Amino acid sequence: MxxxxxxxxxxxxxxxxxxxxxxxxxxxxKVKQGYMLTVSVLAFISVINMPLGNYGVYEFLxxxxxxxxxxxxxxxxxxxxxxxGIIGVIYSIHVKRDGEHFxxxxxxxxxxxxxxxxxxxxxxxxxxMMAFSxxxxxxxRKSPSSVDSGFRYLLWHVAGGLILxxxxxxxxxxxxxLSIQYLPFHGWWPTDLQSLASYLIIIGFIVNAAxxxxxxxxxxxxxxxxxxxxxxxxxxxTKTAVYALIRVSAGSEMLIILGVIMAIYGVVxxxxxxxxxxxxxxxxxxxxxxxxxGVGLGTQMAINGVVAHAFCHxxxxxxxxxxxxxxxxxxxxAKLTKLGGLYKTMPRTMIYTIIGGLSISAFPLFSGFVSKSxxxxxxxxxxxxxxFLALMLASAGTFLHTGLKIPYFIWFGKDQGIKAKxxxxxxxxxxxxxxxxxxxxGIFYKPLYALLPYPLHFEPYTAYHTWETLQVxxxxxLGFFLLLKKLWCKDTISVDTDWxxxxxxxVFMRFTKPLANLEYKFIGEIYEYIIQKPIxxxxxxxxxxxxxxVDGAFNGLGQLTLALSRKMQKTQSGQxxxxxxxxxxxxxxxxxxxxxxx
Amino acid sequence: xxxxxLIETIKTKVTKKLxxxxxxLLIVFDLIIPRHExxxxxxxxxxxxxxxxxxxxxxxxxxxxxxxxxxxxxDENYYDK
Numbered sequence: 001m002x003x004x005x006x007x008x009x010x011x012x013x014x015x016x017x018x019x020x021x022x023x024x025x026x027x028x029x030k031v032k033q034g035y036m037l038t039v040s041v042l043a044f045i046s047v048i049n050m051p052l053g054n055y056g057v058y059e060f061l062x063x064x065x066x067x068x069x070x071x072x073x074x075x076x077x078x079x080x081x082x083x084x085g086i087i088g089v090i091y092s093i094h095v096k097r098d099g100e101h102f103x104x105x106x107x108x109x110x111x112x113x114x115x116x117x118x119x120x121x122x123x124x125x126x127x128x129m130m131a132f133s134x135x136x137x138x139x140x141r142k143s144p145s146s147v148d149s150g151f152r153y154l155l156w157h158v159a160g161g162l163i164l165x166x167x168x169x170x171x172x173x174x175x176x177x178l179s180i181q182y183l184p185f186h187g188w189w190p191t192d193l194q195s196l197a198s199y200l201i202i203i204g205f206i207v208n209a210a211x212x213x214x215x216x217x218x219x220x221x222x223x224x225x226x227x228x229x230x231x232x233x234x235x236x237x238t239k240t241a242v243y244a245l246i247r248v249s250a251g252s253e254m255l256i257i258l259g260v261i262m263a264i265y266g267v268v269x270x271x272x273x274x275x276x277x278x279x280x281x282x283x284x285x286x287x288x289x290x291x292x293x294g295v296g297l298g299t300q301m302a303i304n305g306v307v308a309h310a311f312c313h314x315x316x317x318x319x320x321x322x323x324x325x326x327x328x329x330x331x332x333x334a335k336l337t338k339l340g341g342l343y344k345t346m347p348r349t350m351i352y353t354i355i356g357g358l359s360i361s362a363f364p365l366f367s368g369f370v371s372k373s374x375x376x377x378x379x380x381x382x383x384x385x386x387x388f389l390a391l392m393l394a395s396a397g398t399f400l401h402t403g404l405k406i407p408y409f410i411w412f413g414k415d416q417g418i419k420a421k422x423x424x425x426x427x428x429x430x431x432x433x434x435x436x437x438x439x440x441x442g443i444f445y446k447p448l449y450a451l452l453p454y455p456l457h458f459e460p461y462t463a464y465h466t467w468e469t470l471q472v473x474x475x476x477x478l479g480f481f482l483l484l485k486k487l488w489c490k491d492t493i494s495v496d497t498d499w500x501x502x503x504x505x506x507v508f509m510r511f512t513k514p515l516a517n518l519e520y521k522f523i524g525e526i527y528e529y530i531i532q533k534p535i536x537x538x539x540x541x542x543x544x545x546x547x548x549x550v551d552g553a554f555n556g557l558g559q560l561t562l563a564l565s566r567k568m569q570k571t572q573s574g575q576x577x578x579x580x581x582x583x584x585x586x587x588x589x590x591x592x593x594x595x596x597x598x
Numbered sequence: 599x600x601x602x603x604l605i606e607t608i609k610t611k612v613t614k615k616l617x618x619x620x621x622x623l624l625i626v627f628d629l630i631i632p633r634h635e636x637x638x639x640x641x642x643x644x645x646x647x648x649x650x651x652x653x654x655x656x657x658x659x660x661x662x663x664x665x666x667x668x669x670x671x672x673d674e675n676y677y678d679k
Contacts, residue, residue: 268658347605383637385637392654396654475624480655483656
């Protein structure tokens with residue numbers, strides 16, 4: 001078994017991140033930076049060399065755990081995760097705090113573990129590892145609000161994880177099999193135990209995919225995270241959830257409706273949002289909506305579209321988070337009301353961010369165009385016209401916010417005279433790499449299509465499709481400039497579904513005072529007569545036993561020890577020769593003792 | 599700073615006229631573009647996606663702002679109160 005995991009062919013990429021992370025606190029300066037980069041590159045190389053098949057199978061108690069199930073689907077996700085690992089390390093390499101690197105490494109390692117897990121138990125293990133490491137990327141921001149956001153983030157994920165675990169246990173008790181298998185769910189409510197199991201598993205997954213109303217943790221935590229932490233977070237959690245949904249729940253019809261709602265939901269919130277990074281977080285929800293809807297459709301073409309879209313999405317969304325993160329890093333704020341006119345001081349960052357914006361908006365020649373088109377076309381071919389039109393509407397909204405609103409209000413808009421400069425070289429390098437990927441994938445899309453799990457015959461650059469997209473996007477732009485006055489932000493936040501745990505819970509607090517009175521006056525009295533008094537009586541007896549017998553024994557022991565140590569005191573002369581003599585005597589005694597025994 | 603000059607050139611009013619020109623061209627060419635992938639009725643109407651894009655944008659802004667006004671948008675320290 002050991003030889004299997006250390007097999008040259010299959011080297012689990014998580015091992016690099018999980019074991020490699022341990023050395024981070026030991027190393028310093030340039031050595032540490034080089035080391036982190038090397039580890040992330042090695043993980044990528046291990047994915048390239050990985051043959052398809054099952055590896056790392058262990059018998060644990062009566063269960064069979066599979067840590068390395070490699071097929072085309074898991075491999076394409078592993079590619080993008082390890083590429084993102086390298087880019088993320090470059091972007092964050094200047095960060096001094098070891099804990100942040102450590103958390104990021106375990107987060108990436110956890111997500112790779114989920115991708116290759118062949119059974120639900122190891123999936124769950126890595127699933128939780130992701131939640132508990134990524135929360136530190138929020139906490140390390142170290143502001144009071146980010147500490148709060150981190151706790152809420154953890155609560156959501158622990159709740160989701162427990163629902164997932166319940167589903168897994170139920171699935172095991174129904175089928176006696178822990179291996180990850182295809183368990184689609186049909187309809188809206190479970191009817192028997194098997195469907196309840198797949199239902200609970202789906203809910204566990206869609207909490208991490210940030211499907212409303214269970215997705216409020218995402219726009220809460222991501223903008224609260226550190227500059228570099230948000231870049232990592234934008235890439236991994238939701239996409240591992242999409243991966244898990246493809247594996248287990250593809251073709252579950254409820255996901256089509258939830259996905260389309262998500263795509264539009266994110267767009268609506270983005271109109272109201274003032275914090276640039278929270279706006280982007282809402283657009284993650286919107287983009288993941290395309291993926292969730294595609295998973296729900298479940299045809300080969302739709303799944304191909306989902307995987308391609310996840311691949312491109314990780315690159316352009318992290319690019320956008322890097323761009324706005326750089327603005328936050330340099331100016332100290334990401335609020336659109338406080339920014340403006342930065343094109344004079346940060347023009348290069350602006351260009352990278354616009355490239356990210358054009359990619360997410362699926363502009364021809366950018367990566368989003370070649371990936372989003374597949375999913376949307378799959379809906380067109382399936383003649384689900386309502387979903388098709390809703391997704392096109394969300395596309396317009398995406399361009400409106402990420403392609404136009406963010407660049408306009410940060411780099412143009414009202415010049416606030418902020419003193420700024422371009423970010424450090426490593427942050428810029430990471431943005432350059434991402435930009436090249438976004439443009440490169442938009443033009444040379446064939447290698448990406450070849451990586452997809454199913455064979456794909458799709459040509460994104462047909463005259464009509466290109467023209468259709470250009471019309472939607474450029475007329476959205478016209479609308480943006482005509483309604484520009486309406487789009488100026490205010491210093492507000494928008495209430496999301498986490499209103500219920502955060503504010504709604506205060507309704508219950510109103511009952512606490514009468515309840516406390518009741519407790520004190522009524523229950524307290526009863527408690528005193530029925531429980532407290534008898535207990536006190538018994539306690540009195542015990543106390544007597546305690547003083548007389550137990551204390552007596554202890555006091556006796558104490559006096560004995562005191563007498564002994566007074567005798568011992570005399571041997572402690574403080575002179576080295578006495579000690580040496582005692583040691584020799586002791587050694588001889590030991591030798592004799594051993595000889596007698598043998 | 600060549601980049602800065604380039605950006606300031608793009609910012610002038612000429613770009614605005616150019617942009618309107620492109621919009622007109624988009625609709626004109628849509629009359630003659632070959633249509634292979636007809637998924638639903640809208641694909642047969644010339645200029646459908648131009649109108650769709652514009653209406654989508656206006657709808658998203660107005661409806662979202664309205665939803666925001668009726669209670670979604672709150673003061674920044676709303677949760678601390």
